[in-house]
Amino acid sequence: MGRAWLVLGALGAAAAVAGGAFGAHGLRTRLDAEALQLWETAARYLMYGSLGLLALGACAPRLGGLVGAAGWCLTIGTLIFSTTVAALALGGPRWLGAVTPLGGSLLILGFVLFGIAAIVAT
Secondary structure (H helix, E strand, C coil): CHHHHHHHHHHHHHHHHHHHHHHHHHCCCCCCHHHHHHHHHHHHHHHHHHHHHHHHHHHHHHCCCHHHHHHHHHHHHHHHHHHHHHHHHCCCCCCHHHHHHHHHHHHHHHHHHHHHHHHHHC
16 A cells, blocks of 8 residues: 555645646736635645655555555545645635635644554554
8 A cells, every 4th residue: 555655645746846837837927916825835735745645655564554544634635625725726616615624634634643653653
């Protein structure tokens, strides 16, 4: 399972860089400052979640059973958080703002589970 988290983390990090570059260059003249800030936040948190998955994948062979739960929380949380914030930046429906905290909570839970897995494994 560690390899899967490495692959997802690498793909997510690549998407974060591409998304950040697209925002800086392709959307700069199309969005206002607030929308650009939202877009940058979406790309940044995509990178955070992706880096977490890369670390989880690298450590997975030494960690216990919580690795899977941590990985799924990081993956789903990153997807929910980053896609809803990016959609809001592009003028998506405001109700998406109510879904965004679910993604953030899953990201937090994923990192907490990662930490617990590290404590239990030592």
